[in-house]
Amino acid sequence: MMTQNKRLAGIIFTAALLLLVPLVAMQFTSEVNWSFFDFLVAGFLLFGTGLVLELILRKVKTIRQRIILCVVLFIALALIWAELAVGIFGTPLAGS
Numbered sequence: 001m002m003t004q005n006k007r008l009a010g011i012i013f014t015a016a017l018l019l020l021v022p023l024v025a026m027q028f029t030s031e032v033n034w035s036f037f038d039f040l041v042a043g044f045l046l047f048g049t050g051l052v053l054e055l056i057l058r059k060v061k062t063i064r065q066r067i068i069l070c071v072v073l074f075i076a077l078a079l080i081w082a083e084l085a086v087g088i089f090g091t092p093l094a095g096s
Contacts, residue, residue: 007054008054011047011050011051011053011054012047012050014046014050015043015046015047015050018042018046019039019042019043019046022034022038022039022042023039041084042081045077045080045081049073049074049077052073053070053073056069056070056073080093
């Protein structure tokens with residue numbers, strides 16, 4: 001039980017730490033201009049990805065399947081993040 005709590009704390013800490021990057025950058029440059037909604041969506045994506053990763057690590061038994069699923073998960077995160085950031089696919093998600 002304690003290990004699960006440590007992992008959850010690690011997921012929350014990592015998501016918060018990653019969200020601090022644009023928050024700090026906004027203090028030094030006008031190139032980074034995130035709204036509250038941007039932080040909310042990014043937090044949801046990061047925290048959700050962490051929880052799905054935790055689920056994969058708990059439920060999937062073979063190392064090979066874990067690696068494949070984790071790679072697919074992180075590719076999906078990167079593609080969604082890129083679409084929301086710059087609209088590389090031109091979907092309505094990016095406001096195109």
